Amino acid sequence: MNLPKIHSISKKILVGALGAFLSFFLLFHASANLLILRHDGGEWYNAFCHFMGTYVIVKVMEIGLLAALLLHVVLAIWLAVTNKMARPKGYHKLQRSKTHTGSKLQVWTGILIFACLIMHFTDFYFVKIGLVKGKYLAKTEDVVALKTTQPNAFNYAEQHGEYSAKENWLTNFDKEDKAVLEAAGLEVEPDFYHQAREKFKILHIAISYLVFFAVVWFHLRHGFAAVFQTFGLYNYKYGKAIEVLGQIYTWVVCLMFTVVVIGVYFGL
């Protein structure tokens, strides 16, 4: 089978463009995650997740995001293999040139991120699409009215979960409760607020996520300035500014992710 012919620079531009798109998503994701730190029983964070899970444009973008991620990985591996073939026989002596470490490790940090993403998807995304069990919430028109119309479902909800009269949400249910609530005619969806709070309380999971963010930091630190270089925007005038901006962006994104995990672990 003949692979389509894409010139090396075009491949790089594609990888860079997809990487830039994924980087912007990270900022968005990290900002939204800060809502987990609010002690509101998940009202704000679950409202945000509900919007993300139901709004049709976002759902289309979600498919685009997953496609972008896969294409970014495939193209990067394709480039790495082609690059490896450009030097069939290596040097005996280890290279001692003064270079950016980030670039040399970019493929490896990328593979690590992909592995960590599988963990992240298992913890959250796969709950959404029903592949693994997690925490759930049920939305009703009027949670108080439920007490009279369906007392059995209400009592069950009160015993097994939490309810918010303000938002008309019943939250923090396990998968076993899901069927009971659905039978009572309630609309059930994942409760990512309680899910995250439960996961990040476990030490080894919290540490795994901190390692994940450290790898993302490494990948993004090189990637940000590299995108500008690949798009031909790195020049004598703005080169330094781009690098500083890249450092700030990387630190801000990774610290926002980190503070949520550490905060939840220490009970904030």
Place this chain on the structure above:
Amino acid sequence: MLDILNEQLVNDHIAHPVCFDNDCREGICGMCGLYINGRPHGNDDGITTCQLHMRKFHDGDDIWIEPWRAKPFPVIRDLVVDRSAFDKIIQAGGYISTTTGGVPDANTIPIPKHKADMAMDAASCIGCGACVAACKNASAMLFVGAKVSHLALLPQGQIEAADRVHKMVCKMDELGFGSCTNTYACEAECPKLIKRQNISRLNRQWIGALFGRDRK
């Protein structure tokens, strides 16, 4: 050092002399190119192999000398590699088409000083191949970037810029050079200190060539 080694090898009838490329021996021609102790052109910045002094080594140091390693640079013998791949890239588009004739007067085409300086910096590439040797991907992007830049920055080179970049990049890919992953080992090892901004300009020119209408 290699001259002395070869003299000893020949005079003492130990072995054939070690073959290596060299010509001007003053850092101009770009013929010498050896990978010394893990660095193209040895342990110093902005020099060619012939400008590397023995005082850069300590007494008793081991010196590892290797030829450039890249698929498009096949080793001919010992430390001599065939760098004609660079010539092929230049032949593909690294020129301007013009009618020959009398030399025009200087300054008939006004060129801003900073542009002339950048073009001159890019034109200082001697095509030694250290960028390819240093790059973990054996990429020739700094070489092609320099050659594209020094013409694209000047009015005479801008007419064929889109065609030039397309042809040179196609030839570079065809010859089996790797692609740039922004490690900048090329910039660190270039004996003429050519900057990564030339690679950025090459990328910019490539995007322009892809979407522009100037290409044939």
